[in-house]
Amino acid sequence: MVIKVCIGSACHLKGSYDVIERFRELIQKHKVEDQVELKASFCLGTCTSAVSVQVDDEEIISLLPNTVEDFFEDIVKDIRGEL
């Protein structure tokens, strides 16, 4: 699974660097480094709903540093379910 976080200007101003750092921490915490690849991306085209995040080729969603954890918990559940 690839999680892309937009680091374009609009997303950066809304805290995309913090979003990436939260993801990094959570990936480590849940030890899912082998299943989840975290990538930065330039403009994903949805600047009004920053911070833009895309999982694989799914629809782009909007996250903030304080909503990353809930979102990631669901992802981890999915991964554990798959295993």
Place this chain on the structure above:
Amino acid sequence: MRKFENHVQMVKSEVYQKVAKYAFEGIMSERAKDIPEEINPGVNPRFRCCVYHERATTKERLHMAMGGDKHNDNLVEVLASACDRCLENRYVVTEMCRGCLAHHCQQNCPFDAITIVNNKAYIDQRKCKECGKCHAACPYNAIADVRRPCIKVCPTNAISIDDNRKAIIDNDLCIRCGACVYYCPFGAIQDKSQIIQVIEALKSKDNNVYAIIAPAIAAQFNYVEIGKVITAIKQLGFKDVIEVALGADLVAMNEAQELIERLDKGEKFMTSSCCPAFVQYIYKKYPEIKNNISSTISPMVATARLVKSIHPDACVVFVGPCIAKKDEEKVLSKDKSVDYILTFEELTGMIEAKTIDIHALEPAPLNNASYFGRSFASTGGVTGAVQEILKTKDIKMNINTRICDGIDECDKALKLAKVGRLENTFIEGMACKGGCIKGPVTMHYGGQDKKALDRYCNEAKEKQSDKALRVFDISKIDLH
């Protein structure tokens, strides 16, 4: 609306607009021949002796906008029909000569070149050695120094006069600084453009063209806020707009590290490498010390590699106020990280060609780099950024910096360095006085430029270089 600071800017812009318009519409090959007449219609000239002369100069500008002479590897060329063949003789007695009794001019001429005819001074140009003593001696300033502007500003004496009294450039001496381009009052020396290639890249369906923008943008668009310019750039078809100041942050970190390593190894000094005209100057005038140039790539190349580390298929277009940058990749860099290079003038021509009403646009943010990365655009910025990194890393090394503002100051420092008498350990060299915000093809030369840059620096979300780079895997980017 954009206000041109002179007619040279205006006539260049007219050509860029036309070329961009026809290139976007895909009719350039059919319409190129019509452009000189479209820009100079009717029978009345605007500036020159006749409309046919104006069309001839427009034709040459058009040729430069379409890439210029492919067989000439210098991106700066003289437009023969635009060169006004300025006076050949440097010192000329003007009407201000009052026919005084003292004749200080004559007294001070070491070559006996001045005689008094009908009570007024007369210079025998065959004897004159252009020493300037008569010019300095006349209390009425009656002897004018009318050296050609291009020759006067060229720091490497690369410009001379041919048999037709037109300017010619010696490519081996030219450092591409662009001083002649800015100073020629006839706009007779110009830079070659890649505007058509950029437009073709934008028109392809790949949606992978990135604009990387030099921090000198802060002082370019004094008629519209930067946010609206960013929206306009995106409307041209660029996927994203990234600050070159982000690459500058990377450069600052790497250069600080490199400086420490070099001084540890016992080297006496290191020079900055971000100004390509300064680097060329060392290569051509002081080759003995070329190994002292920092091997760190420029912010432009660093930004391009950063973009390509995230999007490997990206097509990267640099936009800046610089002419020498157009040659940097080819001459100094190992690979083609930057695909195309534009000036702010050319970019503006593209925006105007699309008839985008820039004032009506919703502004978009531009914020990737740190305060220090942005400060690279004026003299002292590189040094400030490197010092800040040494400070935050708590490195107790005594760095003795020397900031060289303009090529004359660079020359003084390099002369000392060459003979081993330089006391400084870090030389920052900026070929343009004031730094990039005073580059040869900036759109605006005003007293407020530095203030505009300072404001822009303070608006950066990140205050320090390492913070601006914290999400990038910079270990994978080659910085040399």
